[in-house]
Amino acid sequence: MDLIQEFEQWVGEDTYIKQVSIDCVIFGFHDNNLKVLLPKLKLDEDLWALPGGYIGKDESVLNATRRILESRTGLVDIYLEQFGVFGELNRNSKDLVKTITNKIGVTTEEHFWVFDRFISLGFYALVEYSKVTPRLNNILDESCDWYSIKELPALAIDHDQIIQKGLETLRIMLDHKLAGFNLLGETFTMKELQKMYETILDKPLRRDNFQRKMLDMDILERLEKQYTGAANKAPYLYKLKTIK
Amino acid sequence: MDLIQEFEQWVGEDTYIKQVSIDCVIFGFHDNNLKVLLPKLKLDEDLWALPGGYIGKDESVLNATRRILESRTGLVDIYLEQFGVFGELNRNSKDLVKTITNKIGVTTEEHFWVFDRFISLGFYALVEYSKVTPRLNNILDESCDWYSIKELPALAIDHDQIIQKGLETLRIMLDHKLAGFNLLGETFTMKELQKMYETILDKPLRRDNFQRKMLDMDILERLEKQYTGAANKAPYLYKLKTIK
DNA sequence: CCAAAAGTGTTATTCATACACCCATGG
DNA sequence: CCATGGGTGTATGAATAACACTTTTGG
Numbered sequence: 001m002d003l004i005q006e007f008e009q010w011v012g013e014d015t016y017i018k019q020v021s022i023d024c025v026i027f028g029f030h031d032n033n034l035k036v037l038l039p040k041l042k043l044d045e046d047l048w049a050l051p052g053g054y055i056g057k058d059e060s061v062l063n064a065t066r067r068i069l070e071s072r073t074g075l076v077d078i079y080l081e082q083f084g085v086f087g088e089l090n091r092n093s094k095d096l097v098k099t100i101t102n103k104i105g106v107t108t109e110e111h112f113w114v115f116d117r118f119i120s121l122g123f124y125a126l127v128e129y130s131k132v133t134p135r136l137n138n139i140l141d142e143s144c145d146w147y148s149i150k151e152l153p154a155l156a157i158d159h160d161q162i163i164q165k166g167l168e169t170l171r172i173m174l175d176h177k178l179a180g181f182n183l184l185g186e187t188f189t190m191k192e193l194q195k196m197y198e199t200i201l202d203k204p205l206r207r208d209n210f211q212r213k214m215l216d217m218d219i220l221e222r223l224e225k226q227y228t229g230a231a232n233k234a235p236y237l238y239k240l241k242t243i244k
Numbered sequence: 245m246d247l248i249q250e251f252e253q254w255v256g257e258d259t260y261i262k263q264v265s266i267d268c269v270i271f272g273f274h275d276n277n278l279k280v281l282l283p284k285l286k287l288d289e290d291l292w293a294l295p296g297g298y299i300g301k302d303e304s305v306l307n308a309t310r311r312i313l314e315s316r317t318g319l320v321d322i323y324l325e326q327f328g329v330f331g332e333l334n335r336n337s338k339d340l341v342k343t344i345t346n347k348i349g350v351t352t353e354e355h356f357w358v359f360d361r362f363i364s365l366g367f368y369a370l371v372e373y374s375k376v377t378p379r380l381n382n383i384l385d386e387s388c389d390w391y392s393i394k395e396l397p398a399l400a401i402d403h404d405q406i407i408q409k410g411l412e413t414l415r416i417m418l419d420h421k422l423a424g425f426n427l428l429g430e431t432f433t434m435k436e437l438q439k440m441y442e443t444i445l446d447k448p449l450r451r452d453n454f455q456r457k458m459l460d461m462d463i464l465e466r467l468e469k470q471y472t473g474a475a476n477k478a479p480y481l482y483k484l485k486t487i488k
Numbered sequence: 489c490c491a492a493a494a495g496t497g498t499t500a501t502t503c504a505t506a507c508a509c510c511c512a513t514g515g
Numbered sequence: 516c517c518a519t520g521g522g523t524g525t526a527t528g529a530a531t532a533a534c535a536c537t538t539t540t541g542g
Binding site: 433435455456474475480 | 493
């Protein structure tokens, strides 16, 4: 099946709820950077958009979000949180979608529902960077890669604002729901944990006090030491306590 | 125009976005109780539902929410916050809407879009209780009154869960955004402020420390004393400082 | 003068921050 | 032994909680 057929099947069928989309800010932590997974659009210009999609007429919103997340990361059972609704009239996706369909080679017809005005539900997801194998959406994506939150590429529509709102919400929820641990692997050193906090909050934290604060919360289980071969004391590995 | 005509105009026209609704948890503070404005449905059984509505095809989500809020409270420029999306498949509004349309006397037709499955966007609003004049939606409501959060009546679909989630979010945001002040009038005594906090958080607070905490925030302006005629020291009135 | 509630000074406790030192590790 | 980074004891300061006292009001 070629792209045009695939596209026409996609927009032709009456399978999705109209005028509502989901946009996902997929956060990963790597190389002491908070990163976002961003597909690059198939356009002449360089433009990126959040991984998103539509909700099936007989599909729960949660399921749709999980489906979208799995389609780009390959992961199931991802931590996610809804953080906002983006429904202003001036968010113009029509021109963008038209440009893309033209590029693919689809004859644009005015009545295609994808050209309509959309309300977007914003979710952020926290994933373990190393476990993700970025996947392409055959129709839309030219590439799909991680970008540091500090060096975001050119983003479509209001996706930069969506990312910003998602990041703000993550910062508020970081301690409140212990969300950040979803960015790390099963085990981690205290330094890794601290770097993750520092990166999300975008401010330095004191090593000694951070360690105490985390240990005092009584949520960490100390495991064996991690011998890295470096000429210094080996740090302990920790994991989140299972039962609370 | 009778009810049936009004209904058919409502569902007949292609003015709203399909399968998406807005539900508003309108909080008011009165008589030391946190209350929610709830319309009672036109049914044989006693059932209440959150004030809600649909989003116009050419209307922003924010505008739709404000329109819904004004239609029930008579107030414009209401403080509101989006707190969740309710999109599970088992939220069955179809039977409910059918029962209502039967009750009104409308010939139910399967294709009416209002019978479809809906995703609801949850907003909470904070209003000044005394300024609200509850209004009826001519088609749907039998009555519209305030109910204490502690003694909620029977609620349709998942509206009890929506209220609960809204309340939880309000609690988290209470200090963070100084949201609670929107429940009080222009001026208020420290006791009123404290009662409002206690009611929302559902826990007692110490009078002395609460006063200090509020004053230390440097957001309150002290006005004249309020002589109530009671045999005790007259409390000061306060208002939120205008410029920050 | 009294009771009730408001306002505030003072103390105690807890929590966050800062400084210091010791320990482990590989070269 | 050294350099480097990890772990923790302790001191300091800030925020919070608790106690106590004084003031104001109408009867």
